[in-house]
Amino acid sequence: xxxTKQAFAVDADYMLKLSQKYGTPLYVYDTSVMEKQYKRLKxxxxxxxxQINYACKALSNTNVLRFFHSLGAGLDTVSIEEVQLxxxxxxxxxxxxxxxxxxxxxxxxxxVELGVRINIDNLSILEQFGNTYGNSxxxxxxxxxxxxxxGNTKISTGHIDSKFGISIHQMRHLQRIAESYKxxxxxxxxxxxxxxxDVDVFINGANLLLDCALQxxxxxxxxxxxxxxxxxxxxxxxxxxxxxxxxxxxxxxNFFVEYGRKLTIEFEPGKFLVSExxxxxxxxxxxxxxxxxxxxxxxxxxxxxIRPMFYDAYHHITNLSNIGANERVYTVVGYICETDTFxxxxxxxxxxxxxxxxxxxxxxxxxxxxxxxxxxxxxxxxLIHKGNDYLISRRQNFEDLLSTQIEIPxxx
Ligand SMILES: *Cc1c(COP(=O)(O)O)cnc(C)c1O
Numbered sequence: 546x547x548x549t550k551q552a553f554a555v556d557a558d559y560m561l562k563l564s565q566k567y568g569t570p571l572y573v574y575d576t577s578v579m580e581k582q583y584k585r586l587k588x589x590x591x592x593x594x595x596q597i598n599y600a601c602k603a604l605s606n607t608n609v610l611r612f613f614h615s616l617g618a619g620l621d622t623v624s625i626e627e628v629q630l631x632x633x634x635x636x637x638x639x640x641x642x643x644x645x646x647x648x649x650x651x652x653x654x655x656x657v658e659l660g661v662r663i664n665i666d667n668l669s670i671l672e673q674f675g676n677t678y679g680n681s682x683x684x685x686x687x688x689x690x691x692x693x694x695x696g697n698t699k700i701s702t703g704h705i706d707s708k709f710g711i712s713i714h715q716m717r718h719l720q721r722i723a724e725s726y727k728x729x730x731x732x733x734x735x736x737x738x739x740x741x742x743d744v745d746v747f748i749n750g751a752n753l754l755l756d757c758a759l760q761x762x763x764x765x766x767x768x769x770x771x772x773x774x775x776x777x778x779x780x781x782x783x784x785x786x787x788x789x790x791x792x793x794x795x796x797x798x799n800f801f802v803e804y805g806r807k808l809t810i811e812f813e814p815g816k817f818l819v820s821e822x823x824x825x826x827x828x829x830x831x832x833x834x835x836x837x838x839x840x841x842x843x844x845x846x847x848x849x850x851i852r853p854m855f856y857d858a859y860h861h862i863t864n865l866s867n868i869g870a871n872e873r874v875y876t877v878v879g880y881i882c883e884t885d886t887f888x889x890x891x892x893x894x895x896x897x898x899x900x901x902x903x904x905x906x907x908x909x910x911x912x913x914x915x916x917x918x919x920x921x922x923x924x925x926x927x928l929i930h931k932g933n934d935y936l937i938s939r940r941q942n943f944e945d946l947l948s949t950q951i952e953i954p955x956x957x
Contacts, residue, residue: 550776550783553905555824557865563927563934564826564865564901570845570924571826572912574604576612577929578822579908583616586773586817589790593797596811598642600771601627603815603909604823608928608937610634613818621771621813625652628661638662642768642813644687644734646709650674657682664734664768666710668718675726685732685768688713690753692737692746710735713753720760733758736770736813742782744789747772748796755800766809769793773817777859777906784817816909823908825850826865829900830880838876841896843887846879848918850904850911853887860907864893866900877902881919920946 563573586597598619601610605627610620611634619640620631625648631641638660645652646666650673656663657678665671666687674684689710711719723730735754741747751769758767773784793810801807827843834840852858862877864870872892879885887904896902915923922941927934 550779550781552779553861553863555863555865555903555905557863557868557903560824560826560903561865561901564828566934567925567927567936568940569826569828569901570843570849572907572924572926573824573826573929573934574609574819574908574926575822575824575929576931579609579612579818580616582818582821583613583618586786586812586814589786590793590810590812592790592794594807594809596766596809597818598640598768598811598813599818600813600815601631602913604819604913605630606912606926606928606937607634608935609819610636612930614640618818619811621815622661624648625655628656628659631661632659642685642811644736644813650677662732664732668711668715668722671711671719671722671728672726675722675728680727680729683729683731683765685734685766686711686719686730687734687736688754688757690735690737690750692750692753713757716757716760723761729763730761731763731765732768732811733761733764734768734770736768736772738772740774740816741772742774742784744785744792747784747789748792751793751796755796758800759804764804764808766811768811768813771812771814771817773814775816775820775906778861786817819908820906821908823906823911825860825904825907825911827902827904829896829898829902832896832898839873841875841877841893841902843877843879843902845924846881846919846921847885848879848881848921849915849924850879850887850907851914852910854885855914860887861905862888862891862893863903863905864896864900865903867894867897870894881921917941917946922946 596619598621599613600621602623614635620636622628622631622641622643623645628643641661642664643656643661644664664685664687687710689712691705735750737750776783827845829841830844831842847854873895874890875893877888925940926938928937
């Protein structure tokens with residue numbers, strides 16, 4: 546039901562060159578990998594009218610958005626700021642879908658004013674929407690099919706305790722609101738979590754959503770969200786999107802017969818499109834041998850890369866400075882003043898102080914989740930595009946840290 550990844554390759558000489566040119570820590574992204582992933586997904590669903598919207602919360606640099614726009618992708622956004630970034634990056638309003646959760650109605654109103662597609666996941670907001678716009682503005686509804694999916698509870702959104710979506714058991718209430726306000730419901734949506742490996746879980750969720758879809762006559766599209774799992778370590782499995790494409794094609798062709806006409810289907814991957822395109826480079830500051838462990842302490846921390854501490858995420862590490870040397874066991878840690886571990890008991894080519902380590906799968910949810918904790922500056926981001934490397938956001942400087950602070954007179 547899934548595919549296995551064997552090796553994690555990286556052009557060590559090129560990455561070392563970039564680490565010297567731009568300094569470390571450094572995020573590096575490669576557009577050719579983004580393009581490969583986008584085209585792979587497009588191809589898997591090519592028998593259907595398929596729209597892929599890049600979920601830009603994974604990596605939101607405007608150049609990355611512009612690149613996906615150039616490939617023909619739409620954009621999935623979760624905040625008004627992401628909507629603005631999308632418009633700034635060249636997407637037209639109808640290419641942007643706004644899928645917020647627990648935002649104020651005022652934020653939804655702003656998105657309507659910008660003309661983007663609206664996806665609502667709460668009955669009380671839907672009523673306010675009906676009150677304000679009636680049938681004058683189309684709306685998509687996010688359903689919660691209550692399937693347990695995803696790598697861990699922090700990234701699962703479809704289960705019974707989840708704050709996301711309108712329960713499929715509230716269908717009658719949803720229809721009542723839709724009828725009273727004569728809502729123009731033109732899309733149905735689900736997004737049940739991240740790191741869903743099993744194609745059957747997807748298909749189960751899709752079936753539940755399609756049952757709901759039969760209750761709405763004016764649909765133009767059905768959005769199946771995301772959750773595609775990528776491989777994080779050698780031997781790791783990833784979602785078999787080709788198999789999913791075949792199964793979905795069959796499912797949808799049957800559905801279209803029942804529904805009476807064809808609809809567009811949409812997906813909104815973040816991780817699948819950008820995770821593998823990214824490399825995070827860091828310098829080894831110290832090797833610290835304690836009674837129990839050998840620590841490799843690097844010049845970054847959970848402020849730049851929170852996934853291991855937050856999600857127990859595994860990220861593969863290559864010692865770019867000592868490829869092919871004998872492996873030793875290390876615990877790789879950051880410089881933040883609290884426990885800040887990137888890898889526990891990991892076998893890595895012997896590490897020496899001054900070596901450059903490369904973390905793989907650094908495209909999604911690294912820079913996007915970074916902070917200034919410990920008053921550390923955010924690193925630079927570099928984009929490799931058509932054989933050239935470009936600085937796409939500069940390293941922060943000390944002035945940036947103070948730029949939003951206002952000093953007040955404190956002498957009584
Ligand atoms: C986060 C999110 C996504 C992207 O999830 P990935 O696991 O990165 O593919 C898609 N849709 C919505 C609504 C999201 O919140």
